[in-house]
Amino acid sequence: MANFLEHVGHMHAALLESFMTYTSDGIVVVDLDGKVLEVNRAFETLHGWTREEAIGMLLPMTPAHMHDEVRQLYGEVAAGRDVNGYETVKLKKDGSWFHASVTLSPIKDDLGRVIALIGVERDITAQKRAETDLAKSEERYRMLVELSPEPIIGLDDYEVYYANPAAVSLLGAQSMQEVNGRCFLDFIGSEHAVDLAAYIEHLLGSEQSSDVMPMKLVRLDHTCLDVEVKVVPLASRGSSSMQLLLRDVSQRRSSEASLLETEMLYECLVENAMTGVYLYQEDKIVYANPYLCRLFGYGHDEALRLGLETIIVAEDWAALQSIASRTLEGRLSAFPFSVRGMKKDGTLVYMEGLVTSTKYKGKPSLLGTFQDMTYKNDAEEALRESAQRYQRLIKFLPEPIVVSDEGVVLYANKSAMKLFRAGEEGELVGKSLFHFIQADHHKPVKKILRKVLTTDEPSQFQEIQIVCSDGEPIEAEMSSIRIHHYMGKTVTVSVLRDVTDRKQAEEMLIRSEKLSIVGQLAAGLAHEIRNPLTSLKGFTQLLKSRSKDDAFYFDTMLTELERINLIVNDFMTLAKPQLSQFGYGNVNGMLEHVISILSHQAIMMNVALISKAHKALPDIYCDENQLKQVFINLIKNAIEAMPKGGNVTITAEQTNSEQLRIRIRDQGEGIPDTIANKLGEPFLTTKSNGTGLGLMISYRIVEQHHGSMTIKSSENKGTTIELLLPVHGEPLNKTPTAHIG
Structure with missing residues (x-):
């Protein structure tokens, strides 16, 4: 039995190690203060830090302004409460962020004490974007229905409960109230009312819409119009709700001519578009515009014999194929994507596109576009590399550098952290630069910062007094310059220099020179004073011995002469x-x-x-x-x-x-x-x-x-x-x- 339990224990350990290694969720173990103790590979991929870089860091993936909130959560978990599905924002090593769903759980020792916390992070940025897109899509649909020029009417048990403005106008009414609650069959000519009722009864509870049916519409003013009606069920089987899509076809010939003109215009636009356009049906391309053929290096006839899997890298095709299938099934209306394509000569091309479902010759098909983004991808990669080199250069530059926006610190490099004696970025970033400058220097510094925002020239170095994080003041110099387009803003970059040692050296030099001058002065002055002082003291003592009545005055004189002698002795101490x-x-x-x-x-x-x-x-x-x-x-x-x-x-x-x-x-x-x-x-x-x-x-x-x-x-x-x-x-x-x- 013991061997069996030991085997089960090893198996659980192996399963845990396998889960930590192969799960797609980022896993991080932190102590009760938020210091990283362990991370898995997915965490490294998710945040950009390696395991060695992350271990020992304090709340590296949490934005500075959220530290208090996270520590409060840690406290709740340490008290024994699990946190599941907590949605928040997480940081990456490069400073970017993403939406994440986080689960926090306590890790306990053998005595049941919480000794650490384990967090499981999942990137839900795409989900958040999808939710936003869904909300926008619903709003677009509502606006589409409301503003649609096509009449749309909602029925419940044949009674009108909704009509969009186009439908209200079609029925000859001035407002929705005039038709609300009326039986729609009253608006249909007698010869078609029975057929429409039969169609509706047949479609109740189904998920299929009717074919387009030609009918006569009787308006409120009793005039008639030729219309086409399509019945669309709105709910599950057994429901009596229907949506009627109507179209005035009284001017059909004019409309058909307009449609033909539109189709010709569409064909002209597609054929000459600077974007690849294709129709994909039954696993092959059935239409490709000239740009698409040129993009991949195929002739028109060659392109029509290709499948998308031929021109898209296999790895990316697997993801795109899933999107295509869901679009064809109607689960997606339109979906943007980014893939790598393969030209006829084997060259890679980076593309962005959009796919949507349509019908071609009566069959479901996909209408898609391809846009060559290779140049953009190369430019972005070069920009990222340049930005990383610039960030590393600034970070490790021996000169203290601070980036501020309207006086608020956005960034401070390592040398600046050392100058301000700050233990972590949170002690500087987000705070006012003037919090660290002695009050008497606020006005001239503000004047300099305002001036540099109007020119591309750096300011002269200005002496200021800095108050460090520990409250100690130091002497410094500051020069600033304007930088455009830093995180979308125009900011000020300030270079600081600690001149405390230089000032002290200057003061010591001045004091040394003073001492030297005073020593030389003291040598001459003491010599000149001492000789007459000795004579004065001697004659005063002689006069005192001869005139007993004025002893008080002579004693006073001797006291003052002795005081002069003491001063001379101090001089001699400096000089001799x-x-x-x-x-x-x-x-x-x-x-x-x-x-x-x-x-x-x-x-x-x-x-x-x-x-x-x-x-x-x-x-x-x-x-x-x-x-x-x-x-x-x-x-x-x-x-x-x-x-x-x-x-x-x-x-x-x-x-x-x-x-x-x-x-x-x-x-x-x-x-x-x-x-x-x-x-x-x-x-x-x-x-x-x-x-x-x-x-x-x-x-x-x-x-x-x-x-x-x-x-x-x-x-x-x-x-x-x-x-x-x-x-x-x-x-x-x-x-x-x-x-x-």
């Missing part, structure tokens, strides 16, 4: 050479030492120094004394920025194997925007008695250590200073030597 002692030092130890030094000042100002430095930080290559000076300057500034008290938080962490990050954050009033961008310049300070040289010295020391210092501040929200220092970096001079500190 210092001996750098580089070696490996521990940042935790430096911070603890600095915090212990400044803790007394912090307590006096009601400020708490909070250290959150990671304990396991590696030693870095540095000059400890210089870094301590930087930490003292920055933490002291943070303390002094909070005269009413608060917290100063110091954090230190390792961002990667090569770099440490130290942050010093206060809760002060912040720095105004007008000053924040210029911090580090000499004599720029927010303190009433400061010189701005401390921050400038700190910048200088950090640059000597190949690091960087960034200041971020918001008014009334405090200031954060971030230092990035290399772990194994080397000083500007590899051996301890004098440098401008």
Whole structure:
């Protein structure tokens, strides 16, 4: 029994594998988030992605605007409900879409938990098109009947319930109400009324229409007309509903002459048409116009001995033969098709055509057309290849490129996704381009976009500030140009460049030049001030010792002279050479030492120094004394920025194997925007008695250590200073030597 069950299990597995492989329906297995786990061959054919490309993709076949709807369906299926026959739109790899009928079912593990979903997709685009065509056909039929010049009358148990305008006019009435409900036999001459009643009784419940019967029609004004009447049953056997097709034949001779003229015109049109026209009856061509003969390279007599299977590729003939059969049986009135034909010399020709049923010499036949579309097929293939090459070129171009329509993003290549730090296209596509541009730049960018739509020339690169998906701003340049006929629209293509590094390099160069100039100025200025300062201080002390009564004034003078001396010392720090002692030092130890030094000042100002430095930080290559000076300057500034008290938080962490990050954050009033961008310049300070040289010295020391210092501040929200220092970096001079500190 166990062997039998095992055999059945293997058989079921084989059947499942066979179904996955050979079914014409696309099958996809996704996890609960919509990530593709497995697809079958039919899915690859249906969507254009290979199995290797599809696996791991998130909702690849679902348009971005339908992601929420699909995830909701996934949730319902994950809760145990199957989704059958869900009609939606699916995407292909090339960006096109098709109508699909989808069935979703849960996949459960041994414990009955839903672990994945399986979807079965069927392309119903043709069905949708057929439904649309059917609705249009019904509407055309209604309009045909209503607007038909031929009188049409509907009878139910001999009483008139419908008459089209032509029939109302034929009966001599002004409106349908005049004939509605009347027995139609009242309008037939007495000599024909019995015959018509017999025909109707004979046809009741049948599916056959009567032959055309000549009769006399008695109009409401009692005048008579010669008419032909055809009776057509409208329902199944037993029904009393009939449709009468009438024709006024009083002017038959004139009509026959007109008909002959029409036939001659038709023959002339068909014989000279630039489309192949044929009549197909009893498995052979019984008529072929000259264009058809030339199209396939046969003479007229040769063509009349051919079957359609001779001039149509066998593979395509099988499908067309089915259409032809259904058309002959009356199940299809007309059907367009596309096939590959075979000329007499063996050359392939791509054709489009239309087939409809007709009668020829009293027998059912097919009337069809062939149009040579080879040039169109070749052109479309070349266009597709060109479009694919263009799309691939744009997609992988290293320059960020964004396509927008009236400011709405339609497409972004990989470089643009990287620039905007977007994880998926849905974060960009469909959103306003201005959502990612800083508000101050909206007006000039809109002006540029309006201008490029009026010319074929690209705009000049304009500096803007971009707000990335993660909220971080970056400096960029943008140039735009107009593109015609993109998905049927005139759109704007914008090329973006990240200039953040360039701007930072420019700022560093300017700051370096300022430091150099200030250093040179400080060297000369400090030298010139120090000599007279020493004399002033000495003579002031001498005068103080001789005049005890004015000691207060002399003390004030000495205090101010000492303040001048401190400023001169700051200048000398910038200007004089210092001996750098580089070696490996521990940042935790430096911070603890600095915090212990400044803790007394912090307590006096009601400020708490909070250290959150990671304990396991590696030693870095540095000059400890210089870094301590930087930490003292920055933490002291943070303390002094909070005269009413608060917290100063110091954090230190390792961002990667090569770099440490130290942050010093206060809760002060912040720095105004007008000053924040210029911090580090000499004599720029927010303190009433400061010189701005401390921050400038700190910048200088950090640059000597190949690091960087960034200041971020918001008014009334405090200031954060971030230092990035290399772990194994080397000083500007590899051996301890004098440098401008």
